[in-house]
Every structure is written in C-alpha cells, then in structure tokens.
Amino acid sequence: MKRILVTGGGGFIGSHLVEALLAQGHEVLCLDNFFTGSKDNIAHLLGRPRFELIRHDVVLPILLEVDQVYNLACPASPVHYQYNPVKTVKTNVLGTLNMLGLAKRVKARILQASTSEVYGDPQVHPQTEDYWGHVNPIGLRSCYDEGKRLAETLMFDYHRSNGVDIRVARIFNTYGPRMAVNDGRVVSNFVVQALQGQPITVYGQGSQTRSFCYISDMVAGLMALMEAPDFTGPVNLGNPSEFTILELAQKVVEMTGSQSAIVHAALPPDDPVQRRPDISLARERLAWDPRVELAQGLVDTIADFRRRLAQG
Numbered sequence: 001m002k003r004i005l006v007t008g009g010g011g012f013i014g015s016h017l018v019e020a021l022l023a024q025g026h027e028v029l030c031l032d033n034f035f036t037g038s039k040d041n042i043a044h045l046l047g048r049p050r051f052e053l054i055r056h057d058v059v060l061p062i063l064l065e066v067d068q069v070y071n072l073a074c075p076a077s078p079v080h081y082q083y084n085p086v087k088t089v090k091t092n093v094l095g096t097l098n099m100l101g102l103a104k105r106v107k108a109r110i111l112q113a114s115t116s117e118v119y120g121d122p123q124v125h126p127q128t129e130d131y132w133g134h135v136n137p138i139g140l141r142s143c144y145d146e147g148k149r150l151a152e153t154l155m156f157d158y159h160r161s162n163g164v165d166i167r168v169a170r171i172f173n174t175y176g177p178r179m180a181v182n183d184g185r186v187v188s189n190f191v192v193q194a195l196q197g198q199p200i201t202v203y204g205q206g207s208q209t210r211s212f213c214y215i216s217d218m219v220a221g222l223m224a225l226m227e228a229p230d231f232t233g234p235v236n237l238g239n240p241s242e243f244t245i246l247e248l249a250q251k252v253v254e255m256t257g258s259q260s261a262i263v264h265a266a267l268p269p270d271d272p273v274q275r276r277p278d279i280s281l282a283r284e285r286l287a288w289d290p291r292v293e294l295a296q297g298l299v300d301t302i303a304d305f306r307r308r309l310a311q312g
Contacts, residue, residue: 004026004068006018011073025050032055064102070222071151076183078268080184093147109165110165111169111226117141117145121273122274127275127276169221172213172276175212188305191301199261203267204264217290235281242274
C-alpha cells in the first residue's frame with residue numbers, strides 16, 4: 001500500500017484516478033482548489049478511511065509525506081484555461097515546481113499530466129513522442145500549450161539535475177462520466193446540446209479530426225506509466241481511432257435520439273486540424289492499449305449527462 005497524492009483529484013480524470021487507486025488499497029490524498037474540479041465528483045468518497053481531501057492551490061507550496069504524486073492540477077478545456085490565462089500559466093509552472101520540490105524532498109515518484117496540445121497544430125500525423133510540435137507561443141491557447149511544454153521542461157530538468165523519479169504522460173482527448181457540463185469540450189458540448197434539443201455547433205466544416213479515449217482506458221494508462229520501471233516518458237496516452245468532428249456530431253445525434261440540427265460556426269484561432277496519437281511506445285513499454293470504442297463509451301457518457309441535466 002502506498003500513500004499517493006493526486007493534485008486536481010476533484011476533476012474529471014482526477015476523480016476517476018482517485019477511485020481506481022483506492023480500489024487497489026492505497027491511501028489517497030486528493031488535493032484540489034475546485035477552480036474547475038467539483039466536490040460532486042468525490043462526494044461519495046468522503047468519510048472513507050484511506051481517503052483525504054485537501055483544499056489547496058498547487059500554486060502555493062505544501063508539505064506532505066507521500067510515495068507518489070500524480071500532478072493533474074490544471075484547467076484542461078479552452079473555456080476554462082482561457083478564462084484566466086495567467087492563472088493557467090502559474091498552475092502549470094509554479095504548481096509543477098512546487099510538486100517537483102515536494103517529490104525531491106520526500107523522494108517520491110511524480111507523474112506529470114501533459115497533453116497532446118504540446119504538439120500544437122501538428123504538421124506530422126499521427127503524432128509521435130519525438131515530434132517537437134507546431135505551437136503558437138503568443139496565441140489564445142498558448143497559456144495551456146506552452147504552460148504544459150514548460151511543465152515537461154521542468155520535469156526533465158529536475159530529473160537530470162536532482163535525480164527526481166519522473167513520468168510524463170501526453171494525454172489526448174478523454175471523455176466519459178463526470179465531464180463538466182460547461183467545460184466547452186467537443187464531446188460534452190455535443191451531448192449537452194443534443195439532450196437539450198439545441199442546435200449542435202460544429203466549428204468550420206467539421207472536417208478536423210480528433211481521437212477520443214474513454215476515461216477507464218486513460219486511468220489504466222496513467223497507472224501503468226506510474227508503475228513502469230525505468231521509463232520516464234514522455235509517452236502518448238490516447239485512442240488512435242480517429243473521427244471527424246462532423247462524424248462525432250452525427251453519432252451523438254443518433255445515440256441521443258435528438259432532433260437537434262447541426263449548425264456551422266467559424267473556427268476558433270489555432271484550432272488543430274488533425275490530432276491522433278501514435279501509441280506504439282505505450283504499447284511497447286506499458287503493454288497498454290485502449291479497449292473502449294467510441295460508441296460504447298458514449299453510452300455511459302450520455303447516460304451520465306442525461307441524469308445530471310435532469311437533476312438540474
């Protein structure tokens with residue numbers, strides 16, 4: 001049994017990770033400032049003897065004794081990370097520095113949740129870990145893209161200079177129950193619009209592509225990376241099945257039984273044209289491969305949104 005800190009543990013991915021770690025018998029400290037996370041995501045865990053909730057902002061230092069750190073704290077959707085871009089940069093940079101300092105002090109292994117956004121609007125397809133990316137450093141999305149790139153830099157500098165035991169995961173689009181209703185990501189947008197009978201907004205012609213990984217697969221990948229011996233990453237974690245945004249909209253309309261019309265709007269700036277992970281490295285080093293197909297994962301995701309919207 002380990003004592004494990006999950007920053008951003010009240011968020012979408014974080015709360016599922018906390019559950020999985022508790023199920024393995026670990027003691028879990030969930031740290032969150034609830035800027036984008038929600039207490040509803042972890043309410044059912046409160047009172048469990050091996051679960052502890054700490055309301056704290058990773059931008060501020062904290063002293064804890066732990067064996068492992070999963071650093072997931074950061075707004076992860078454009079609506080949220082652009083709401084306060086300076087705060088997003090601080091979370092990525094100061095937050096990562098604080099967690100690395102903690103890991104160095106107590107000799108904990110630390111996993112950084114990075115992102116496919118480090119590849120920007122990629123000119124290489126699919127994206128492999130040795131691709132350096134094509135990012136606009138002064139664009140609206142750069143607070144997140146460049147913030148995560150710098151977080152990776154800090155991880156490897158601490159590893160090389162101080163011997164900190166690091167892991168870096170580049171997370172591609174993830175979906176599933178507990179996604180925030182208002183997070184502005186494409187799956188949640190489409191499902192909520194369809195269930196409420198609103199027009200479904202597709203940006204551009206909808207020909208841009210994304211790859212969608214179900215939450216249980218993502219959590220399994222993160223845990224496999226944390227436990228992998230002698231492997232820092234970075235490693236892509238995502239589902240290599242690629243869909244156009246229009247295909248996703250049509251699938252959501254069909255699966256919800258909605259009468260919603262699909263409407264088109266102007267593309268937001270710096271929106272990537274295509275995004276698909278090459279997961280050869282994850283398959284080789286982690287023996288990890290996503291199992292849940294999009295149609296299967298959408299069933300539970302739609303059911304979860306339907307329940308929460310009905311509750312108001």
